[in-house]
Amino acid sequence: xxxxxxxxxxxxxxxxxxxxxxxxxxxxxxxxxxxxxxxxxxxxxxxxxxxxxxxxxxx
Amino acid sequence: xxxxxxxxxxxxxxxxxxxxxxxxxxxxxxxxxxxxxxxxxxxxxxxxxxxxxxxxxxxxxxxxxxxxxxxxxxxxxxxxxxxxxxxxxxxxxxxxxxxxxxxxxxxxxxxxxxxxxxxxxxxxxxxxxxxxxxxxxxxxxxxxxxxxxxxxxxxxxxxxxxxxxxxxxxxxxxxxxxxxxxxxxxxxxxxxxxxxxxxxxxxxxxxxxxxxxxxxxxxxxxxxxxxxxxxxxxxxxxxxxxxxxxxxxxxxxxxxxxxxxxxxxxxxxxxxxxxxxxxxxxxxxxxxxxxxxxxxxxxxxxxxxxxxxxxxxxxxxxxxxxxxxxxxxxxxxxxxxxxxxxxxxxxxxxxxxxxxxxxxxxxxxxxxxxxxxxxxxxxxxxxxxxxxxxxxxxxxxxxxxxxxxxxxxxxxxxxxxxxxxxxxxxxxxxxxxxxxxxxxxxxxxxxxxxxxxxxxxxxxxxxxxxxxxxxxxxxxxxxxxxxxxxxxxxxxxxxx
Numbered sequence: 001x002x003x004x005x006x007x008x009x010x011x012x013x014x015x016x017x018x019x020x021x022x023x024x025x026x027x028x029x030x031x032x033x034x035x036x037x038x039x040x041x042x043x044x045x046x047x048x049x050x051x052x053x054x055x056x057x058x059x
Numbered sequence: 060x061x062x063x064x065x066x067x068x069x070x071x072x073x074x075x076x077x078x079x080x081x082x083x084x085x086x087x088x089x090x091x092x093x094x095x096x097x098x099x100x101x102x103x104x105x106x107x108x109x110x111x112x113x114x115x116x117x118x119x120x121x122x123x124x125x126x127x128x129x130x131x132x133x134x135x136x137x138x139x140x141x142x143x144x145x146x147x148x149x150x151x152x153x154x155x156x157x158x159x160x161x162x163x164x165x166x167x168x169x170x171x172x173x174x175x176x177x178x179x180x181x182x183x184x185x186x187x188x189x190x191x192x193x194x195x196x197x198x199x200x201x202x203x204x205x206x207x208x209x210x211x212x213x214x215x216x217x218x219x220x221x222x223x224x225x226x227x228x229x230x231x232x233x234x235x236x237x238x239x240x241x242x243x244x245x246x247x248x249x250x251x252x253x254x255x256x257x258x259x260x261x262x263x264x265x266x267x268x269x270x271x272x273x274x275x276x277x278x279x280x281x282x283x284x285x286x287x288x289x290x291x292x293x294x295x296x297x298x299x300x301x302x303x304x305x306x307x308x309x310x311x312x313x314x315x316x317x318x319x320x321x322x323x324x325x326x327x328x329x330x331x332x333x334x335x336x337x338x339x340x341x342x343x344x345x346x347x348x349x350x351x352x353x354x355x356x357x358x359x360x361x362x363x364x365x366x367x368x369x370x371x372x373x374x375x376x377x378x379x380x381x382x383x384x385x386x387x388x389x390x391x392x393x394x395x396x397x398x399x400x401x402x403x404x405x406x407x408x409x410x411x412x413x414x415x416x417x418x419x420x421x422x423x424x425x426x427x428x429x430x431x432x433x434x435x436x437x438x439x440x441x442x443x444x445x446x447x448x449x450x451x452x453x454x455x456x457x458x459x460x461x462x463x464x465x466x467x468x469x470x471x472x473x474x475x476x477x478x479x480x481x482x483x484x485x486x487x488x489x490x491x492x493x494x495x496x497x498x499x500x501x502x503x504x505x506x507x508x509x510x511x512x513x514x515x516x517x518x519x520x521x522x523x524x525x526x527x528x529x530x531x532x533x534x535x536x537x538x539x540x541x542x543x544x545x546x547x548x549x550x551x552x553x554x555x
Binding site: 017021028037041 | 232235487491516517520521
């Protein structure tokens with residue numbers, strides 16, 4: 001249960017940051033905008049959250 | 060300037076009465092924190108961080124903060140040996156043999172070996188910093204944005220996978236959250252505000268000290284208040300003979316030497332930290348011993364090696380911080396924060412732009428270690444008495460200091476109120492088993508990480524292969540992959 005909650009909270013935090021990041025200009029990889037970096041990091045956080053959640057399910 | 064004139068400059072700076080005073084305050088507070096369970100060095104450093112600007116001298120500030128950090132390693136051993144209460148997580152392993160020795164009436168021997176070992180290790184580590192600082196800084200000058208970005212990435216992965224062996228994913232999540240929190244405020248590249256919700260107070264971002272007070276200081280204390288059971292009465296073993304016999308010294312000398320070497324090496328590596336260092340050293344010493352069965356029942360080597368190692372590691376951890384500007388652990392991230400709030404940017408230029416501060420700090424560590432040796436052994440009885448202070452009083456003092464510090468940073472009530480959601484979030488995450496200290500590392504390195512990734516991508520016009528083109532960044536990426544694979548147990552399956 002603890003792992004499931006941890007995964008859910010991680011995904012929630014990551015999603016909140018991702019939604020807000022996407023509201024800023026992403027730019028392109030050659031000229032990254034202000035939203036590019038936080039979008040990448042929050043996506044990574046969501047993925048980590050999913051993995052925690054998955055581990056919780058498999059336990 | 061050569062090595063000797065650098066050291067002479069260091070002595071000049073470190074032995075001014077002002078710096079000596081702050082070195083003494085640092086090691087005294089450090090020992091106190093090490094002795095008292097519940098209040099760790101990270102919590103203490105985060106609460107004291109905002110007050111360092113009051114000191115008026117960046118050199119004195121960092122000398123004091125460093126003194127607190129390595130002082131805790133000394134203090135922690137006292138209660139581990141006499142009471143089987145590790146005041147500090149890096150001293151947990153010392154309880155095994157230290158307390159067993161104390162029960163055999165050899166508390167004095169264990170204490171003096173721990174102090175002597177720590178002093179020798181501290182001295183060797185100080186020499187190492189002085190010796191390796193400059194070559195490291197020269198090496199760091201070869202770093203471009205891609206090298207910095209991949210080195211920081213390696214630091215993150217090493218911290219996530221080495222600090223927490225049971226759930227590195229949660230550690231990684233905390234680092235990523237720290238990086239995300241560092242993006243709050245105006246983006247320096249575009250001038251656009253991010254995640255501020257049009258609140259002017261957040262335009263400069265969340266101050267590192269506020270984050271540290273909330274996530275490491277107050278949350279630790281509230282968590283302890285909410286979860287800890289009633290204090291057990293303090294029963295200390297008696298200290299009969301304080302100085303070791305020649306046989307005991309002979310038995311512990313090789314262990315001290317091995318602990319010093321291993322601790323010095325592990326301290327430089329990112330993510331390992333002093334606690335893991337002391338455990339690794341203990342396991343290593345037990346494996347090497349001809350009488351491993353004595354470990355846990357009062358082997359003097361079981362005290363000498365980890366105590367030397369944790370002290371050496373607490374000092375060599377400064378090497379990547381001072382020469383590369385990259386803190387490898389949460390405690391070093393707080394040192395990084397201390398330098399930043401005092402207007403000093405850690406990195407390869409530190410040695411050329413502020414040679415007095417660098418060499419003064421190096422020499423002060425040796426002086427601090429000497430002070431600790433004098434402070435600890437004759438005053439053992441006093442430190443044990445301090446444990447009788449009720450936790451409630453102690454926590455009250457720390458909370459008042461933390462709130463005053465939070466207000467003092469910007470003279471702004473907003474940041475004191477910001478502590479409420481920070482502490483609540485920290486308590487929730489902590490109760491779910493997340494590693495709070497890693498969030499600080501992510502936060503401290505976040506801006507630098509972003510800046511270097513963006514710069515590297517701009518230079519390469521969006522070509523990600525820039526991270527594979529240089530030897531340093533490629534090595535860092537390969538090391539990161541190896542760490543992940545080791546953690547996954549893949550290498551074990553391949554029988555590598």
